[in-house]
Structure formats: C-alpha cells, structure tokens
Amino acid sequence: MAGVSGKAFDFSLFGRVLKYVKPYSLTFFFTGLLTLLSAILGPLRPVLIQYTLDEAIIQPDPPLLVQMTIILIVLLLLEAFVQFYQTYLANWVGQSVIRDLRAMVYRKILGFKLKYFDRTPIGTLVTRVISDIETIADIFSQGVLIIIGDVIKLVVVIAIMFATNWQLSIVSLLSLPFLLIATRMFQKVLKSAFQDIRTQVAQLNTFVQEHITGMNVVQIFNREKRELEKFKEINKKHRQAHVRTVYANAFYFPVVELLSACSLALLVWWGGKEALSGSVTYGELVAFILYIYMLFRPIRQLADRFNILQMGMVGSERVFGILDTEQHIEDIGEQDAEQIKGHIEFKDVWFAYTDEDWVLKGISFETKPGERFAFVGATGAGKTSIINLLNRNYEFQKGQILIDGIDIRSYKLQSLREHIGIVLQDVFLFSDSILNNITLGDPSITEEQVREAAEAVGASDFIERLKGDYSFDVKERGGVLSVGQRQLIAFIRAYVYKPEILILDEATSSVDSDSEELIQRATEKITKGRTSLIIAHRLATIQYADCIVVLDKGKIVEQGSHQQLLMKDGQYKVLYEMQFKDS
DSSP states (O other): OHHHHOOSSOHHHHHHHHHTTGGGHHHHHHHHHHHHHHHHHHHHHHHHHHHHIIIIITTTOHHHHHHHHHHHHHHHHHHHHHHHHHHHHHHHHHHHHHHHHHHHHHHHHHTBOHHHHHHSOHHHHHHIIIIIHHHHHHIIIIIHHHHHHHHHHHHHHHHHHHHHOHHHHHHHTTTHHHHHHHHHHHHHHHHHHHHHHHHHHHHHHHHHHHHHHTHHHHHHTTOHHHHHHHHHHHHHHHHHHHHHHHHHHHHHHHHHHHHHHHHHHHHHHHHHHHHHHTSSOHHHHHHHHHHHHHHHHHHHHHHHHHHHHHHHHHHHHHHHHHHTOOOBOOOOOOBOOSSOOOOEEEEEEEEESSTTOEEEEEEEEEEOTTOEEEEEESTTSSHHHHHHHHTTSSOOSEEEEEETTEEGGGBOHHHHHTTEEEEOSSOOOOSSBHHHHHHTTOTTSOHHHHHHHHHHHTOHHHHHHSTTGGGOBOOGGGTTSOHHHHHHHHHHHHHHTOOSEEEEESTTTTSOHHHHHHHHHHHHHHHTTSEEEEEOSOGGGSTTOSEEEEEETTEEEEEEOHHHHHHHTSHHHHHHHHHHSOO
C-alpha cells in the first residue's frame, strides 16, 4: 500500500482501483479519447493566432482575417463541447465506480464478526464508507484523465514550440527545471499531509458519533466541559493537518507565478530583440507568450491534480483495507435449515473472545424441541456468550454445537439464522415506522399479520394510542418510546418471523413492574411450542422453565427445574433467597 511503502505513487494500488472501471470500460475509453482531443485542440489556438497576425493583420488581408476569425470561433466551440462531455463522462464514471465500491464495502461490513465491531470505532467505519470512498471518485473526475490530458498538452505545446523556433523555445523553458523541482517538493509534502488529514477526519467522526450517541451519560455526569476540551484538542489536530496543505499551497503557487513571470520576461527581452531584427515574426512572439501560459498553467494545475489523485489513493488504500479484512463468519455449510425442530445440543464447548482467555469452559447441555431452557448466573458468567455462539455471531474454539443432530457449521449461515429469533435486552430500533421496525422490510409479512401479532403479544393497545399507530416514527434508536414499549416491539418482531428457536436475553431486566407483567405474558405466548433459551436475572420470570442452567465463571454448576434446584441447596437457592428475602 502507498501509505506503508512510502512511495510517491503506488501503481499497484492504482491498478487495483482501475479494475473497478471494467464495467464502464467503453465510457472510460471514450472519455480518454475526448481528453486526448481536448489536449490537441488547445495548442492549435496559438498556431492559428500566429498565422492570423502574420498573414492577415501585419500584411492586411481582410477576407483571410474573416476566415481565420470564423475558424477560431469554431475551434473554441468545438473545444468547449469536447471539454463539457469529457468532464461529464469522467464524473459519471467516478460516481459509478464509488457506487459499486460503497456497496461492496457495506456488504463486507455486514458480514463481519461481532468481534470486529467490538474493536473498531463506528466513526472510523462511517468515514471509510462515506468520505474516503468519495475521494476515489475524484481520481477519475479530476485526477488521472485530467493529468494525462495535461501531460499530452505539455508535450504537444513543447513540440510545436521547437518546430516553430528552437531558440525562442530554449529561452522560454529556462525556468522549467526549477518549476519541476518545486512541484516535486510540493507533492511530497502534500502526500504526508493528506494521509494525516484522513486519519484526523476518522478520529473526529469517531469522537462525534460516540459522544452524541452517549450524550445522556455526558450530561448526567456533568462532563460537558471536559468533553468539549477533548473535542477542541481533536479539532485542533484536524485543523493543523489542513494548515500543512495550506502552507504548502501558499508557498508553491507564488513560486510558480514568479517562474512564469521570469520566463515571460526572458521571452519578451530576447524575442523583442529578434523581432526588431526581423529574425522572429510578431506572430511568433505573440504565439510564444500564449505557449508560456499554456505550459505553466497545466504544470501548476498538475500539482493540484496530483494532490487530488494522491488524496484519492490515500482514500482507496483505507477502503481496500476494509475489503481485505478477513473478519467474516466462515460460511461453508451446504445444509438448508428448512425444517428445524429445535433439538439443541452443546457438547464440551469452549469459547474465548481473545486467545485462550476462556469465557465458556466445557459447556454441555441438551434441549428437546419445544422446551424452555433458562440460564442464570452472575454478570460475566457466560450466559450471553452461549446465545452468541448458537446464532454464529462468534465462533467457538473447541467442542460441538448441534441443532437437530447436525453441526451448526454445516448449515448455510443465512438459512440457520432465519430459524432463530432473538429478543435482546437493549432493543435496537431504526429511525422508521413501527411497522417497518417489526417487518424489517420483509415484503412477505403483511400489516395484518403484524396487527395480529401485536394483539397476541399484548402490545396493540399502546401502539394504537400513538399518532398514526403502526406508521408512527420511533425516531433514532426508538428514543421516543419507553424501554418496555421497545421490548414489546421486539417481541412482535420475533413473533411474526415465527422462528423455531427463540432466544430471550434479559428481556425484563430494565423495565418497570407493569411492563414486566405485560412482557411476562408476551413471553409465555411466543415461547409456547418452540424451543426457547431464556437469559434472566429476575428468577420470577423463569420459574416455569423446563430446565434452568446455573453458570459460574464459564462453567455449568447446576442444572434442573426450579423445584429441583431449590432442593439441591446450591447456588441457585442462594440467588433465589437473595432476590426474594424481603417477601
């Protein structure tokens, strides 16, 4: 990668970017032809102006002057037409490429393990998917094709200059080596600055996203001033990264103007003497003045274009970093989970989030189809890890997990998850209607089915009291609803999908007693007739489970029904007595 190798320009990385142009290769090729034509048409103007001045003005020839004027107008119109379509098509290709790339990156992110999101700031991913990809479009709209066009124009201009008058050409180009040296130094400084800018943008996005999401914590703990100071420090670094580019531009462009003025002065001094002696025509002198502007302007713009290209390369390096990340759940199963009954077996399962820091140690249990299995234990005992493994959000290291006698890794991942419904403690709702949050955009689920499910779960009363009932917009993360209401919507969501296996993770831990009663009835309704794994801190919600598993430090220490565990006089009884000692 360019940022790692330290190269001024990484051709292998650029070649990889160009691979995404393949579906639009015909348009890209035609745009290249227009760029070539534009680079040739521009230098023709000084040639025609030289001829007009020498042949139709210095030696008056009114008919020829009219003809040359018409030709110049037609040339200008043709040049404008070519530049319009070249600009339009170059931008069209760029936008098409980033549309495809953005979809690929988002598809890649959707397949990442949850472990990846545990370690990667969300703001960084937002930067990659949006602003970093946007810089890649500039590679095509303002970068590579324009640079090629400018280089061709420079070659054509210099060739015409030497073909016209080699002495004037040498005088005009005396300052060119100094300009090339300055351009090279400018490009090196900006490469480093642009990499720093992308890093600071990602950090700024991460900070803002996290702190706006957690604004209630900031305000509750009176951290506004401290967080503002931290933001100012990050914002200062972002400003400093941009100031470096401003400083480089402020130094470079006056140098270009100074060198351009020197070339023009040398040309006027030398060319003027030659014109007075008759060695150079006045048309040639005027043409060479125009050639100098045509030389220095593209060279100055080349630095700008290369900056844009470099920014796009830095962005593409970061985007390809996401595409090259192998953090997805391996989906090599060939078994379709068409008729799952819900027979679950854990056989000596060991699991760690990192290395061998085991969260689960030799977990073994078996549920029959339709049974309600509950898991209890202290925070960090491994309850949530068990359900994450069953749904293949994380991969276990040792042991075996079977559903209906088949290893879960043998099932197709999407097919497996279609048969497992989950109601989490922290219900996530999108900024959309209640209906869409329940169906998640599945066209096979009708509004009538949703209403029936809400009635069955006991949530229809509160929904129908809302303005617009099922069309009510819950806003970001469902912030306008109570915790209990969000939980009930999650129950409806699980109910309408009719999963054979249902997982309830702390579904009543954060609700009041009235909501708990509603959710308890909803739990009984949706768990009836299907295999259910229930994680709960409140033991009153799981007393009627077919089996209760007690976990401690990643191990199963007790297992049995509510009455059986009370009779064992073990950890479950201790937990039970702690919760119900007042009553």
